[in-house]
Amino acid sequence: xxxxxxxxxxxxxxxxxxxxxxxxxxxxxxxxxxxxxxxxxxxxxxxxxxxxxxxxxxxxxxxxxxxxxxxxxxxxxxxxxxxxxxxxxxxxxxxxxxxxxxxxxxxxxxxxxxxxxxxxxxxxxxxxxxxxxxxxxxxxxxxxxxxxxxxxxxxxxxxxxxxxxxxxxxxxxxxxxxxxxxxxxxxxxxxxxxxxxxxxxxxxxxxxxxxxxxxxxxxxxxxxxxxxxxxxxxxxxxxxxxxxxxxxxxxxxxxxxxxxxxxxxxxxxxxxxxxxxxxxxxxxxxxxxxxxxxxxxxxxx
Amino acid sequence: xxxxxxxxxxxxxxxxxxxxxxxxxxxxxxxxxxxxxxxxxxxxxxxxxxxxxxxxxxxxxxxxxxxxxxxxxxxxxxxxxxxxxxxxxxxxxxxxxxxxxxxxxxxxxxxxxxxxxxxxxxxxxxxxxxxxxxxxxxxxxxxxxxxxxxxxxxxxxxxxxxxxxxxxxxxxxxxxxxxxxxxxxxxxxxxxxxxxxxxxxxxxxxxxxxxxxxxxxxxxxxxxxxxxxxxxxxxxxxxxxxxxxxxxxxxxxxxxxxxxxxxxxxxxxxxxxxxxxxxxxxxxxxxxxxxxxxxxxxxxxxxxxxxx
Numbered sequence: 245x246x247x248x249x250x251x252x253x254x255x256x257x258x259x260x261x262x263x264x265x266x267x268x269x270x271x272x273x274x275x276x277x278x279x280x281x282x283x284x285x286x287x288x289x290x291x292x293x294x295x296x297x298x299x300x301x302x303x304x305x306x307x308x309x310x311x312x313x314x315x316x317x318x319x320x321x322x323x324x325x326x327x328x329x330x331x332x333x334x335x336x337x338x339x340x341x342x343x344x345x346x347x348x349x350x351x352x353x354x355x356x357x358x359x360x361x362x363x364x365x366x367x368x369x370x371x372x373x374x375x376x377x378x379x380x381x382x383x384x385x386x387x388x389x390x391x392x393x394x395x396x397x398x399x400x401x402x403x404x405x406x407x408x409x410x411x412x413x414x415x416x417x418x419x420x421x422x423x424x425x426x427x428x429x430x431x432x433x434x435x436x437x438x439x440x441x442x443x444x445x446x447x448x449x450x451x452x453x454x455x456x457x458x459x460x461x462x463x464x465x466x467x468x469x470x471x472x473x474x475x476x477x478x479x480x481x482x483x484x485x486x487x488x489x490x491x492x493x494x495x496x497x498x499x500x501x502x503x504x505x506x507x508x509x510x511x512x513x514x515x516x517x518x519x520x521x522x523x524x525x526x527x528x529x530x531x532x533x534x535x536x537x538x539x540x541x542x543x544x545x
Numbered sequence: 546x547x548x549x550x551x552x553x554x555x556x557x558x559x560x561x562x563x564x565x566x567x568x569x570x571x572x573x574x575x576x577x578x579x580x581x582x583x584x585x586x587x588x589x590x591x592x593x594x595x596x597x598x599x600x601x602x603x604x605x606x607x608x609x610x611x612x613x614x615x616x617x618x619x620x621x622x623x624x625x626x627x628x629x630x631x632x633x634x635x636x637x638x639x640x641x642x643x644x645x646x647x648x649x650x651x652x653x654x655x656x657x658x659x660x661x662x663x664x665x666x667x668x669x670x671x672x673x674x675x676x677x678x679x680x681x682x683x684x685x686x687x688x689x690x691x692x693x694x695x696x697x698x699x700x701x702x703x704x705x706x707x708x709x710x711x712x713x714x715x716x717x718x719x720x721x722x723x724x725x726x727x728x729x730x731x732x733x734x735x736x737x738x739x740x741x742x743x744x745x746x747x748x749x750x751x752x753x754x755x756x757x758x759x760x761x762x763x764x765x766x767x768x769x770x771x772x773x774x775x776x777x778x779x780x781x782x783x784x785x786x787x788x789x790x791x792x793x794x795x796x797x798x799x800x801x802x803x804x805x806x807x808x809x810x811x812x813x814x815x816x817x818x819x820x821x822x823x824x825x826x827x828x829x830x831x832x833x834x835x836x837x838x839x840x841x842x843x844x845x846x847x848x849x850x851x852x853x
Contacts, residue, residue: 249563257589260739261687267623274657274658275654277653277656279664281664281699282651282664284650285663285664285667285668286673288670288691289667290711291693291725292670292671292682293673294682294693295678295682295685297579306691307690307691308580308691309696310696310699313690318713332695343816350770355578355579358556358575361575362571362573362574362575363570363576366568366571366572366575366634367560367567367568367569367572368569368570368572368573368576369556369560369569373570373801374576375581377583380581381587381776384587385781385785385830385833385834386785386825387782387785387805387809387826387830388590388591388827388829389586389591389594390809390813390822390826391594391595391597391813391819391822391826392589392591392594393586393590394813395593395597395604395819396589396590396593398604412582415578415579415583415585416578416579416582417579417582417583417586417587418601422800425682442599447571447575476673476675478676478677478791478792479787479788483814488747493675494675494676498676498792500682501677501680501681501684511681512681515677515681518675518677518678522673522675522782523676524674525673526666526670530666533664533669534669534732538700
């Protein structure tokens with residue numbers, strides 16, 4: 245984070261800065277920018293914060309002019325009410341979401357690293373062709389497989405189960421992550437692996453004990469993004485989970501939103517319950533988010 | 546013939562003799578999850594959906610072969626054409642403005658202001674909000690009576706509007722909402738800006754180039770690959786917008802927010818026209834892929850690659 249430190253060159257009269265865009269006119273401009281950015285970031289955060297605050301209000305505090313920001317009394321019972329309004333209880337939706345997210349994320353990480361290993365380190369006929377295919381699928385609009393996949397999973401008798409939302413991710417089909425891990429593996433010196441191989445370790449063991457520990461940053465990034473993606477997924481559960489006791493939180497929130505449209509505080513409470521785990525994940529794993537996106541940006545290099 | 550034979554033996558030696566054989570077998574074995582997954586979950590569904598285009602099937606009665614009628618219907622159906630228009634309107638207006646906002650934010654966060662990682666986290670935060678929760682939030686932000694947005698524009702004396710409930714404003718409202726979700730693009734831009742070699746800017750500044758000229762002649766040209774990457778990805782995603790429309794407006798009012806994927810979803814899973822939905826999906830697929838290829842083609846004129 246020290247990239248901002250300015251270095252003045254000895255050239256008289258010319259101060260050269262480490263940032264691409266040299267200082268806006270002096271400290272005054274910088275202070276102005278600081279204030280402007282603060283206001284802007286507050287604007288970005290306000291809708292979410294407003295929702296969280298409003299989840300503690302009484303209905304009467306929501307439907308008034310001008311807007312009230314803080315609740316008179318913090319009604320924690322909104323959460324209790326919201327959690328128990330459906331016959332199966334909100335904890336069931338949370339559990340379903342957790343199961344799907346964990347299984348799909350684990351599958352994504354493990355299958356991606358195995359496939360990436362093959363594309364990064366092993367030579368076999370057709371490898372480059374299949375890698376090209378893999379890259380092409382990154383930009384493939386998914387919409388085209390929406391209907392046929394549904395029919396296929398229906399023939400498998402998978403509709404109504406978690407399998408359509410988890411099983412495909414055990415087959416390295418999250419191709420973007422395969423690509424990301426492959427790029428990382430290519431940067432690890434071959435000698436490390438060769439040494440283990442000479443000592444008689446199998447390839448699987450080399451991957452597990454040498455390469456995977458070294459790839460922790462990229463694996464954590466893939467895990468974090470994949471968890472976020474499955475946790476937040478709406479379309480998949482919408483299509484495949486029809487019985488209420490199999491619903492994820494996303495479907496539950498949607499159902500509250502259409503069935504209790506007049507009770508904003510309840511809808512806000514369930515939305516907040518769904519949002520909080522991701523906020524915690526973001527706070528804990530922020531550097532993996534940032535690193536992941538950064539790697540994305542330089543995917544080709 | 547002899548050449549073919551030699552190539553064949555070379556090929557065999559390269560991959561199938563001694564140690565190389567072990568590597569080939571391991572390679573295929575380790576790639577097997579993807580090879581199987583690609584066939585089962587990508588290639589087969591795509592081929593199958595081509596077959597579906599020529600059928601009418603409601604999943605209950607047996608499928609009926611109907612020739613090209615679904616394809617003809619795709620072009621004649623006013624609802625389908627409207628959904629494409631809505632999608633193009635959204636993507637073509639939203640993406641460039643998103644890119645400009647994300648780029649400006651990245652430039653600002655590249656200045657020596659305090660607490661930059663806090664700002665970065667703040668602007669990125671909306672990306673982690675589940676799409677159903679953000680729909681809940683924005684439905685209320687845009688609410689005609691008690692919404693946050695009407696309250697705020699009221700402060701400067703503007704009259705309240707109906708936003709999502711106004712056919713003329715619904716699509717612009719969706720575009721406005723999309724500006725909230727530019728965190729990923731912004732972080733990619735920040736990373737790109739930090740990679741710009743200082744020596745170039747120093748040299749330019751010594752030669753007397755002002756900030757504007759540095760921006761136009763150094764920063765933007767060097768950033769074109771990243772701008773291009775963000776643009777391609779944003780367009781692919783925008784053409785497939787689904788959840789916000791499904792959740793917030795159900796495609797209304799008066800089909801103003803009936804986007805292409807929502808229309809496909811409805812035909813498949815509400816009207817059970819699997820064949821027609823597949824035809825619509827292929828139409829959108831070809832448009833998006835065609836658009837992407839065109840962008841790659843055009844990019845040769847404006848994207849700067851250092852290696853060339």
